[in-house]
Amino acid sequence: MSTQYDWKPVKEYREILFESCQGVGKITINRPRYRNAFTPLTVQEMIDAIDHCRYANDINVVVFTGANDPNEARQAFCSGGDQNIKGVGGYVGEDGVPRLNVLDLQKRIRSLPKPVVAMVNGYAIGGGHVLHVVCDLTIASENAIFGQTGPKVGSFDGGFGSSYLARHVGQKKAREIWFLCLQYSAQEALDMGLVNKVVPFDQLEEATMEWCLIMQQRSPLALRMVKAGLNAELDGQAGIQELAGNATLLYYFTEEAQEGKKAFLEKRAPDFQQYPKFP
Numbered sequence: 001m002s003t004q005y006d007w008k009p010v011k012e013y014r015e016i017l018f019e020s021c022q023g024v025g026k027i028t029i030n031r032p033r034y035r036n037a038f039t040p041l042t043v044q045e046m047i048d049a050i051d052h053c054r055y056a057n058d059i060n061v062v063v064f065t066g067a068n069d070p071n072e073a074r075q076a077f078c079s080g081g082d083q084n085i086k087g088v089g090g091y092v093g094e095d096g097v098p099r100l101n102v103l104d105l106q107k108r109i110r111s112l113p114k115p116v117v118a119m120v121n122g123y124a125i126g127g128g129h130v131l132h133v134v135c136d137l138t139i140a141s142e143n144a145i146f147g148q149t150g151p152k153v154g155s156f157d158g159g160f161g162s163s164y165l166a167r168h169v170g171q172k173k174a175r176e177i178w179f180l181c182l183q184y185s186a187q188e189a190l191d192m193g194l195v196n197k198v199v200p201f202d203q204l205e206e207a208t209m210e211w212c213l214i215m216q217q218r219s220p221l222a223l224r225m226v227k228a229g230l231n232a233e234l235d236g237q238a239g240i241q242e243l244a245g246n247a248t249l250l251y252y253f254t255e256e257a258q259e260g261k262k263a264f265l266e267k268r269a270p271d272f273q274q275y276p277k278f279p
């Protein structure tokens, strides 16, 4: 994909690219030879990059995408776990230990207090499909293709990959997607509410950046609270913990909260009654 943006490298990795431009952090799975299938290392690197985004004041929105092979007619966003290294107990890392660390990445995407956008430039299949499902927004190019393969290749994601998918497309459609393992065009994905927007391939990055820049004109705290609220509705106790944590953060900004701390340090009883109670 050609770019008109001045992407600057943030950190060097082996299997991903991590760049930023205009407040947007872009994480690109860089294994086009394997349709951007992920290994434990790819996932570990994505976790490291998204953790960086969490603390970086100059990154307000995160974009996930896949690298293109310019010699290939077909492009991929991500084709899920690398089947070459799937062993007993998970995907075997360079240390010889099998693991399923993509679940940790999913949790981080959902709990990042900043919007995360999947910029889907081709196949989003298997765990690669789940990756876009857990992102807050999905913008797809017209050539994008979506689908799960788990029951065809000996895996499944009964977590966010199923429950959150069903929240997007409904229970019947989610069961169809998982039980039949068919592939869906970008237009079909749009029609079923699986993606937010479909654009021509050569406009994908521009359309994604346009939305990223609009979101950066909105209140970051408001976006953070809305994301936590939308997550909490689905995530049970863990979701409530996130939402409540954000409420605590806001409470710390109040004089009422400051009074508690001040009274403790001044060795006196706190006077909480001096503060207004909002009906």
Ligand code: S0N
Binding pocket: 033, 034, 035, 037, 038, 074, 076, 079, 080, 081, 082, 083, 084, 090, 091, 099, 100, 101, 102, 103, 123, 125, 126, 127, 128, 149, 150, 153, 155, 156, 157, 158, 161
């Ligand atoms: C993406 C597809 C549809 C593209 O088809 P196309 O264009 O015909 O290309 P191919 O010729 O098939 O592929 C080109 C080369 O790339 C290799 N390749 C493609 N995908 C993978 C892959 N996932 N792993 C390893 N290699 C891959 C091809 O082999 C080919 O190489 P050469 O040239 O040497 O032949 C098509 O490629 C496709 O269907 N790919 C497989 C999709 C798939 O089944 N993915 C795995 C699904 N499972 C998961 O993702 C696990 C989910 C998961 O991680 C998880 C979730 C929850 C809980 C735990 C886990 C966990 O297991 O960790």
